[in-house]
Amino acid sequence: MYSLLDPGQFVVFITGATSGFGAAAARRYVGAGGKVIATGRRLDRLEHLQEELGAENCHIVELDVRDRAAIDAAIASLPAPFDAVNIVLANAGLALGLQPAAETDITDWETMIATNVTGLVYTVRALLPGLIARGGGHIVTLGSVAADYPYPGGSVYGGTKAFVKQFALNIRSDVQGKNVRVTNIEPGLTETEFSLVRFKGDESKAARAYEGARAMNADDIAESIFWATSLPAHVNVNRLQLMATDQAFGPFDIHRQR
Ligand code: NDP
Ligand code: 8X3
Numbered sequence: 001m002y003s004l005l006d007p008g009q010f011v012v013f014i015t016g017a018t019s020g021f022g023a024a025a026a027r028r029y030v031g032a033g034g035k036v037i038a039t040g041r042r043l044d045r046l047e048h049l050q051e052e053l054g055a056e057n058c059h060i061v062e063l064d065v066r067d068r069a070a071i072d073a074a075i076a077s078l079p080a081p082f083d084a085v086n087i088v089l090a091n092a093g094l095a096l097g098l099q100p101a102a103e104t105d106i107t108d109w110e111t112m113i114a115t116n117v118t119g120l121v122y123t124v125r126a127l128l129p130g131l132i133a134r135g136g137g138h139i140v141t142l143g144s145v146a147a148d149y150p151y152p153g154g155s156v157y158g159g160t161k162a163f164v165k166q167f168a169l170n171i172r173s174d175v176q177g178k179n180v181r182v183t184n185i186e187p188g189l190t191e192t193e194f195s196l197v198r199f200k201g202d203e204s205k206a207a208r209a210y211e212g213a214r215a216m217n218a219d220d221i222a223e224s225i226f227w228a229t230s231l232p233a234h235v236n237v238n239r240l241q242l243m244a245t246d247q248a249f250g251p252f253d254i255h256r257q258r
Pocket of ligand 2 (some may be wrong): 143144145146154187188189190
């Protein structure tokens with residue numbers, strides 16, 4: 001059985017490896033001697049990543065996590081040694097828009113739910129039996145501070161991330177005794193393409209989200225993911241919440257009647 005302590009034996013299936021946390025994690029794991037299966041919708045980005053990391057370390061699959069049959073097919077056709085997945089980084093996700101609920105575009109809500117909830121469930125359900133059959137492994141999900149702290153315009157995004165957290169904790173109960181660890185990583189303000197996606201390509205709006213603050217970056221989160229998966233096999237980090245030092249909590253918003 002592989003040792004959870006030896007990064008050289010890590011085989012990591014990553015959803016959303018074309019950008020942000022997923023790409024940074026791919027670099028972190030390969031840098032430590034592991035192998036990664038990098039997936040996402042933008043094939044050109046995956047090809048560049050593979051070129052950078054080497055085809056012997058990085059297998060790529062063009063994949064939309066909303067497509068259950070495509071996930072199953074991708075897993076079924078993994079070549080050795082990439083077929084011995086022992087870490088699943090279920091990272092693909094997005095926020096779309098920041099409008100008040102009554103004004104939001106309902107298709108944005110549908111896309112967030114389809115990606116962050118349904119896509120996550122497809123990914124974990126497809127890969128979990130293999131982890132168990134191979135004697136153990138680790139599932140890492142990407143939650144958010146938005147799961148615990150509501151903010152205006154975040155209703156469905158925050159709702160999907162609350163699902164991610166509860167799903168991860170419940171999966172952990174299901175795999176008790178099977179040597180499978182489950183960790184929900186819960187970051188706050190982190191500068192990636194996240195805001196560019198949220199604001200649909202509006203670069204100035206995206207930049208404003210991070211302006212003047214020392215946001216975390218993708219490498220910070222990749223390091224925390226790597227750390228959680230590198231701990232001794234008897235240690236399970238259930239939830240790991242991270243915030244930029246320059247981000248904290250606000251007061252309750254009281255609507256005054258006068
Ligand atoms: P990025 O926008 O930089 O990366 C998102 C990744 O998700 C991309 O690789 C994208 O790939 C992939 N993705 C989106 N939709 C799909 C889909 N349908 N199928 C497959 N892949 C998809 O954002 P981050 O790296 O910041 O975000 C990664 C995760 O972390 C998300 O779940 C996000 O909600 C969460 N998170 C982010 C925070 C932040 O502040 N940045 C804080 C807390 C959590 P492609 O478009 O090529 O398919
Ligand atoms: C991303 C962090 O605060 O923009 O999950 O929702 S936040």
